[in-house]
Amino acid sequence: MSEPKEFEDDLLYALTRTGEGFRAGQAEQADLVAGGYRRGRRRWRRRSTAAVVGGAAALALVGTGAVYLTGASGAKGAGTVSAASAPTTTAGAGPAATPTTVKSSAPTVITGDEVLATFQALLPKGETTDGKGRGTDDDRTGGTFVGADVVFDDGQGKSLVQIGIQKHRPNQGQPRSCPKDFKLARVDSCSVTTLPDGSQLMLQQGHEYSDGRADTKAWIASLSGPDGRDINLSEWNAPAEKGARDSRPNPPLTFDQLKAIVTDKSWDRTVAAVKFDGIDTDAIDPGLSLPDREAVLAGLLPPGVTVTDRSGSALTATFRLGQGQEAGSLVLRVENWAKSVDNPAQQAFKDAVVLPDGNKVLVLGGPDSKDKQPLRVTVLHPDGMEVVAAQGPTGRQLLTAEQLKAIATSPAWKAKK
Template identity: 55%
Template sequence: MSEPDTFEDDLLYAMSRTGEAFRSERAGLAAGGLDLGRRRWRRRSAAAVVSGAAALALVGTGAFYLSGATGGSPVAAPAEAAAAPATSGAGTAPLTTTPAATAAATKAAAPAAPVTDKEMLAAFQALLPKGEVTEAKGEGTEKSTTPYAQLVFDDGQGKSLMSVSVQRFYKGQEQQRTCPTDLRLANLDSCSVTTLPDGSTLMLSQGYEYPDHRATTKEWWATVSRPDGGQVSFNEWNAAQEKGAPDSRPNPPITLEQAKAIVTDKVWDRAVAAVRYNGIDPAVEDPGVTPDEKQAILAGLLPAGFAVQSRTTHLVTDMYQLTGPDGAKGSISVRLANWSRPFDDPQTQQSMDRGRASQLKDATVLPDGTKVVVNEPGSGSNPKFPYTRAAELHPDGTYIEVDATEGKDLLTLDQLKAIAASPKWQVRK
């Protein structure tokens, strides 16, 4: 593995570990190559599909509405929806956009009327072309931060498992979407990322279920990330199950252009407005210190002969690649956060409080109230943690954590403690 690859691996590990204790449900602070909704849906799919469910016809033109306001247009009953012929999404009445759907995603808005399990499923079905639907299942906004609908669709050319899911993220929470340079290495036939006129980012991709191609099952997906923090994802396979089923057709039935129409349809506006934010608001922990300022502070605290070679930043965590006086190389992560401000969502606050308490349970309390935690590999509250760490929580809410990652012996534990203990680490907001 090359040094840049090792550095990036360490960064992803450090950021994932840093956010491990601070998640509300499954939301992470660092996004991976695949979107969070897709990963969550895949873990849930086997249990969610109902075997032997009765066949359902698709919802008819104009039969389905999800009103954005109390007392708005009626929602067609499931029995009525099942009797109507299928149409494309072009004739589907959109959900009414609520103020929460267009408000800045940095603060939690008053929740819109919830979207039910059946409403999620009916909205999805209304966007599909003509065909038979079986094994249908949905989950609404009251039950999950990733409401979804999934079903097995057959247009007469073979069955296809497909799903749609909705999430909402705070500003700055998502990682920028990019396609890999080497599609073959990424197990993809195609990939594109475009910016839509409304500022949304659309990712379309065609790949395979199994990286080693032990089966030829294909998976195609579309994800749109909206300026309001909403994310709508669509997945489909050329088989009736994600895994363990023979291919039922050469390709999934929905084209990429049709998938784009599904995820960008206005029918999902109210679902985005109603769903709880998935994760924590990065702005709450923002220390008000820029990455450049943090790097300058660190450079002034390093022992003589040490230098910063590169930096990668994600939210309040920075990874620095260092060189020592003898030419040795290594890296450390520095997390500077403000723990004094509360989160808007009580559930998130409770989760954060538990995570922070767990991190600090082995802390030494200094006379001024500062809590100090020092861990060497295999010690402390997380015996599997492989790095040397020094962390301090100050009475004003300043939390500073310094982890030695790659090249663990580059800086000693005492040197890491000295860096973390510096009074120069102070939050500004």
């Protein structure tokens, strides 16, 4: 990743992504679930994509980056089955039966018990213990994730088996891919197949630790569907993901059995109930093209400072600036929250300075700040337009805090959609 791109991603995520990090309740949710879910997803990415060689940093879209269950015991909502109270059961034939697809005109609530029961019914014959489930009624994930895990024993040794389900908006899912270097990733086999319905299925056999500190094996089935479903199933040849002695030579489920579980139609009802994760970027797109934003910016720059180049996407752009022989840059993000149900204003701007015209202003970073991050000004306009103006990754700092503030607070920023 180039230095400017890495800077822009880090800046917009870690410092100015107010729309995601400060939505009511989301900060608390992140504290509770990030440790388990996101560590697992980072592990899955390292093993399952080409990023295993060069490293991955999908920071700017962290709200859309999928995470999956790697420790359902870490947080348990109402309706889940605790390890202490979960009964020992014997799973039935599971996939041999043809589940009935339940169609609903509106999303319903799926409890952790229901997710766990569906999962257990799809497992082959064997004994399951320590079952735990998380449903859409778990307020720690806001209905954007469900999952379950069990310790499964087919008579050949205990194995931890886990499943997690999320749902992504169009074009916000992560394409399935295998690592480029199997040896480096400690992957024995991996394949990605496009199914008749357009879903992508990845099947992978590898190890829990890519550095070889232990020989515990981890086998994965990962499905992404046209409706946004993201179903991830993992199994180990040990009764715990980490810190347990291997109990069998290989995990119990074959590739065919893994595929049967993640593609089973009995998950349709669950997928329908799961809320889309992340921010709906289409909903907050102000309809301002790069030329539109450059035209507005050019009229707001101080005398002598001009735009010399631009790059970016629908919401975020980096503008190269020039002033005589000096060069600098500006990162600009423009969003329209007027029609979005995810409007972050109440929480994100609770400590903002409110100007007489109703603009809410946050000034963060700068050379005197504790975090030593670039200076940025974030403004929420009364009409729902949010503008972030920040010092860019290249050249000198040509704009002062007051000049950035003048840019971000200008009434010239008007949505076209």
